[in-house]
Amino acid sequence: MKRALALVASLAVAIAIGMSAGAAVFPAGDWLDALRGDPGPATTILWRVRLPRVVTGALTGGMLAVSGVVFQALLRNPLAEPYLLGVSSGAALGAVSALALGLSASAYFALPLAALAGALVAIGVVFEVARVQGRLDTRVLLLAGVVVSAFFSACVLLILTFVPADTLRSAFFWTLGSLSGASWRMITAMLVYTVPALVVLFGLSRQLNALTLGEETAGYLGTETESVKRIAFLLASLLAAAAVSVAGVIGFVGLVVPHAVRLTGVRDHRALTPMSFAAGACALVLADAAARTVAAPMEIPIGVVTAFLGVPMFLILLRRAVRS
Amino acid sequence: MICGLEGVAFRYRGRSADALTDVDLTVSEGTHVALVGPNGAGKSTILRLLTGVLTPSVGRATMLGRDAAAWRRRDLARHVAVVSQGGEAEVPLTVRELVSMGRHPYLGAWSALTRGDHTIVDACIESVDLTALSACDIRELSGGELQRARLARALVQEPRILLLDEPTAHLDLGHEAGFMELVGQYTVTQGVTVVAVTHHLNVSARFADRMVLLASGRILKEGPPDEVLTPELLEAAFHWPVEVVDLGVLGRHAIAGTRDSVDGNV
Numbered sequence: 001m002k003r004a005l006a007l008v009a010s011l012a013v014a015i016a017i018g019m020s021a022g023a024a025v026f027p028a029g030d031w032l033d034a035l036r037g038d039p040g041p042a043t044t045i046l047w048r049v050r051l052p053r054v055v056t057g058a059l060t061g062g063m064l065a066v067s068g069v070v071f072q073a074l075l076r077n078p079l080a081e082p083y084l085l086g087v088s089s090g091a092a093l094g095a096v097s098a099l100a101l102g103l104s105a106s107a108y109f110a111l112p113l114a115a116l117a118g119a120l121v122a123i124g125v126v127f128e129v130a131r132v133q134g135r136l137d138t139r140v141l142l143l144a145g146v147v148v149s150a151f152f153s154a155c156v157l158l159i160l161t162f163v164p165a166d167t168l169r170s171a172f173f174w175t176l177g178s179l180s181g182a183s184w185r186m187i188t189a190m191l192v193y194t195v196p197a198l199v200v201l202f203g204l205s206r207q208l209n210a211l212t213l214g215e216e217t218a219g220y221l222g223t224e225t226e227s228v229k230r231i232a233f234l235l236a237s238l239l240a241a242a243a244v245s246v247a248g249v250i251g252f253v254g255l256v257v258p259h260a261v262r263l264t265g266v267r268d269h270r271a272l273t274p275m276s277f278a279a280g281a282c283a284l285v286l287a288d289a290a291a292r293t294v295a296a297p298m299e300i301p302i303g304v305v306t307a308f309l310g311v312p313m314f315l316i317l318l319r320r321a322v323r324s
Numbered sequence: 325m326i327c328g329l330e331g332v333a334f335r336y337r338g339r340s341a342d343a344l345t346d347v348d349l350t351v352s353e354g355t356h357v358a359l360v361g362p363n364g365a366g367k368s369t370i371l372r373l374l375t376g377v378l379t380p381s382v383g384r385a386t387m388l389g390r391d392a393a394a395w396r397r398r399d400l401a402r403h404v405a406v407v408s409q410g411g412e413a414e415v416p417l418t419v420r421e422l423v424s425m426g427r428h429p430y431l432g433a434w435s436a437l438t439r440g441d442h443t444i445v446d447a448c449i450e451s452v453d454l455t456a457l458s459a460c461d462i463r464e465l466s467g468g469e470l471q472r473a474r475l476a477r478a479l480v481q482e483p484r485i486l487l488l489d490e491p492t493a494h495l496d497l498g499h500e501a502g503f504m505e506l507v508g509q510y511t512v513t514q515g516v517t518v519v520a521v522t523h524h525l526n527v528s529a530r531f532a533d534r535m536v537l538l539a540s541g542r543i544l545k546e547g548p549p550d551e552v553l554t555p556e557l558l559e560a561a562f563h564w565p566v567e568v569v570d571l572g573v574l575g576r577h578a579i580a581g582t583r584d585s586v587d588g589n590v
Contacts, residue, residue, distance in 0.1 A: 204433070205433070216377070217408070219375075219397055220406040221401055221429060222397050222398035223397060223428070224397050267417065270434070
């Protein structure tokens with residue numbers, strides 16, 4: 001309970017920081033004007049630009065973290081996450097292909113669907129490669145994920161080379177992510193399908209707990225393993241695909257965030273999943289604030305920030321996994 | 325009959341030979357049945373058929389009056405619990421958390437453990453003598469302690485049937501006897517039915533009411549330990565000379581002989 005309150009407080013602080021970070025600095029009076037809704041540059045920037053951006057960041061971070069938690073439970077591997085499994089770049093390829101074929105960037109439902117298709121293709125290929133005698137070899141899995149990811153990113157860049165720049169977002173967006181395109185319409189559309197997905201995944205918490213003991217044991221404890229796995233893989237991929245379709249490919253959130261939450265002693269998915277959502281929201285809002293301010297007025301890609309935090313942690317976890 | 329197989333044959337996908345052929349097995353309520361036989365004889369396959377994880381290619385596997393595979397996992401887990409060799413040692417959980425997971429089939433998606441659940445969990449931890457270690461990380465337990473914790477998790481399911489898949493494979497003589505003694509107590513006090521796969525003929529001779537000797541997917545002999553543990557049958561099953569010694573109160577003991585004592589016709 002204490003941890004949950006601390007998380008909510010941190011999220012509030014993160015949102016406040018996210019709202020005040022940026023090229024334009026507003027004095028307290030402008031904030032009050034904006035809160036009252038008085039027309040002016042402060043109101044426009046805070047309500048139309050920064051708040052949607054912060055909300056998109058929070059949702060994207062939360063979804064990526066939950067996606068990581070679910071993949072980790074299903075694969076019984078703390079290193080599993082959508083970016084490293086190739087799911088994110090698969091989603092990016094799906095989205096870019098659909099856009100290149102003429103889908104409008106404001107197709108708020110069709111675009112994530114295309115991304116989901118790409119994500120599922122990626123995960124299918126990775127699993128097929130890593131399956132040894134009916135079981136997934138975790139080391140091969142991550143290796144295959146990274147290689148498939150490199151290939152899909154290459155495909156994305158190839159398409160971007162040939163398609164006119166105004167139809168598609170930049171290569172930066174599709175390889176390192178950005179929250180700059182956030183809008184309220186995009187957010188509402190995203191909530192329509194991610195909220196049910198999150199609710200179902202939260203509801204599967206006990207089953208995910210059981211699955212961490214292994215599939216056979218989980219079955220003996222009363223879990224319908226096959227259907228739980230199928231639903232959870234699909235929804236975790238959907239969350240990652242949704243994140244990619246609004247914010248591009250942002251790596252390592254699904255790795256770092258659940259790990260940090262576990263470090264506080266939380267293992268039960270009934271707490272781990274919602275807390276990871278909140279912590280992921282917090283982390284990505286802060287990462288975006290950093291991306292906007294570190295080299296202001298220039299903006300660095302948010303994926304650079306998350307990689308700087310995520311890669312060292314990945315290496316530490318990998319080292320630990322190899323040793324044991 | 326509480327569970328059993330009728331004329332069952334089973335073949336794993338992609339294999340050229342049956343794992344089980346023409347197997348009939350009847351387990352009566354409240355008995356302890358030991359499945360013995362060489363590696364690959366089909367012992368664990370029988371457990372998987374009884375739990376509905378596998379379905380017979382031919383014949384019928386029944387569990388509590390129904391087709392074993394027809395059970396919803398959650399309903400089945402309220403009647404049948406399984407303890408196998410291992411699998412979750414690397415997971416960071418306390419003994420109590422591990423044991424509590426046995427309540428899984430009784431809980432809703434969001435509901436917490438009730439006071440009644442906690443009482444059962446405590447009682448089962450106590451019955452396997454792990455109360456002092458209940459806050460310990462399971463990764464720090466010895467092999468014997470971990471198996472007892474897993475037995476407690478199975479007992480927390482309040483099963484009518486306990487299926488054991490080589491639960492004592494990694495235990496020394498003393499811990500093995502202790503583990504089987506605990507299981508035996510449950511058979512007597514709660515009327516729990518036990519079906520145990522094991523390689524340890526002597527231990528099962530002591531604890532089992534009936535033994536089923538399997539070889540190459542067929543039942544060679546089914547009956548009380550006295551009738552199954554004969555040198556002729558064991559040699560036929562294991563392809564190795566065996567002496568059987570009657571130790572009176574301790575029952576019959578099978579001792580693998582050296583090769584030169586018979587005309588090794590393998």
